[in-house]
Amino acid sequence: MNENIHNRALQLIARARVEGVPETDLTWLRAHLEECDFCTEQARQTDGALRMLRTSAISLPQGLAGRTQFRVRLRAQELREREPGRRALWVACAASWAFGLVSAPYVWGLFQWFGQRTGVPKMVWEVGFGLWWTIPALFAAAVLLMENSRKGEQSDWIDQGN
Amino acid sequence: MASPTLLFSTLMGSEAKSIARGLQKRDPDMLDRLIEQYQYRLFRYLAYVTGNKERAEDFFQETWIRVLERGHQYDGKSRFEAWLFAIARHLVIDWQRSKKVQSLDTLTDPELDYPLQLVNESEPSPLHQVLSQETEENVQASLQKIPAIYREVLVLRFQEELQIEEMAGVLSVPLSTVKSRLYRGLEALRGALQGGAAS
Numbered sequence: 001m002n003e004n005i006h007n008r009a010l011q012l013i014a015r016a017r018v019e020g021v022p023e024t025d026l027t028w029l030r031a032h033l034e035e036c037d038f039c040t041e042q043a044r045q046t047d048g049a050l051r052m053l054r055t056s057a058i059s060l061p062q063g064l065a066g067r068t069q070f071r072v073r074l075r076a077q078e079l080r081e082r083e084p085g086r087r088a089l090w091v092a093c094a095a096s097w098a099f100g101l102v103s104a105p106y107v108w109g110l111f112q113w114f115g116q117r118t119g120v121p122k123m124v125w126e127v128g129f130g131l132w133w134t135i136p137a138l139f140a141a142a143v144l145l146m147e148n149s150r151k152g153e154q155s156d157w158i159d160q161g162n
Numbered sequence: 163m164a165s166p167t168l169l170f171s172t173l174m175g176s177e178a179k180s181i182a183r184g185l186q187k188r189d190p191d192m193l194d195r196l197i198e199q200y201q202y203r204l205f206r207y208l209a210y211v212t213g214n215k216e217r218a219e220d221f222f223q224e225t226w227i228r229v230l231e232r233g234h235q236y237d238g239k240s241r242f243e244a245w246l247f248a249i250a251r252h253l254v255i256d257w258q259r260s261k262k263v264q265s266l267d268t269l270t271d272p273e274l275d276y277p278l279q280l281v282n283e284s285e286p287s288p289l290h291q292v293l294s295q296e297t298e299e300n301v302q303a304s305l306q307k308i309p310a311i312y313r314e315v316l317v318l319r320f321q322e323e324l325q326i327e328e329m330a331g332v333l334s335v336p337l338s339t340v341k342s343r344l345y346r347g348l349e350a351l352r353g354a355l356q357g358g359a360a361s
Contacts, residue, residue, distance in 0.1 A: 014345050014348055014349070015345075017348065018319070018326075018341065018344045018345060018348065019326060019341060019344075045352055045355075045356065046348065046352055048355070049348070049351045049352045049355045050320055050348075050351075052304075052355060053305075053316060053317075053320050053321060053351065054320055054321060056302065058205070058206050058209055058215075058302075060201060060202060060205055061205075061215065061219055064201055064205065064219060064222065065197050065198050065201045067223065068197050068201075068222060068223045068226050069193070069194050069197050071223050071226075071227065072190075072193055072194075072197065072226050072227060072230050073190055075227050075230055075231070076188055076190055076193075076230055079188070079230070079231070080188075
């Protein structure tokens, strides 16, 4: 029998198990398998391998679910406790930004007046105004970064002992 | 009348939506139920991917912590298990990166300290487990011979029965890559089991 025919059969055997094949190909394959012992054996071995894979079992560590549920509940409690603090932080930031936006023209005027009075270079009081405007955002970013680094430290347990 | 397939997918869809709602609220009872429901499948996946039961347990717990923390990101449009396996996989990959490991294979390199030891011999073993132990060991030993990227797709497709599209999502690779890994993995599994039977 032609080598190409065997190759096609072997490809169809694998495809049928991985993603399925059209009915016409399946009909052709069935007809081929009826007369080819080599390909039938290949199909049998493939099915056997998959059957073994599907039916193989592993034993779970005792109390796995219980230990995990305990850890998850602890973490949930921690998150719940932290939530009001975080909400207050966002509210404070939002209020600060809103106030900053509304008062910006007045504060600009104030910085300008102060700069002229003290003879500070324009660049300096402009930077001062910029800082005044961005400080709430910088503060919020710093708090979030600190929280993230703490979270990172907490998940370092996974590396321990490995 | 609705076809069984349509009915099944509708039920699956409503189950996924209800999980998404529970995760949004961080419902502790629902999380407990999910941990119990998926413990075997998730642990088996992690055990096969990492090749080490103790490490798999660490990842198992960390996966559920992530599910709690990032539950709001699950929208219920896909199957929950696909999202769960994606989280677990990302944790393993992140851990590998932190260890500067080059590929999944290094995790199960027999030269390393943690060889694949999936059968826990210290646990009590009922009669049926004893009878099937030889087959289990044969499969596990054969899987150990297969590169981890192929082992992973075989487990996801033929044990977890994920669709190829879902696997592409879990693995973050194109469909064609999933398929080629599956074909190579199937070939490798057949070869490995034949080799195991011969030896």
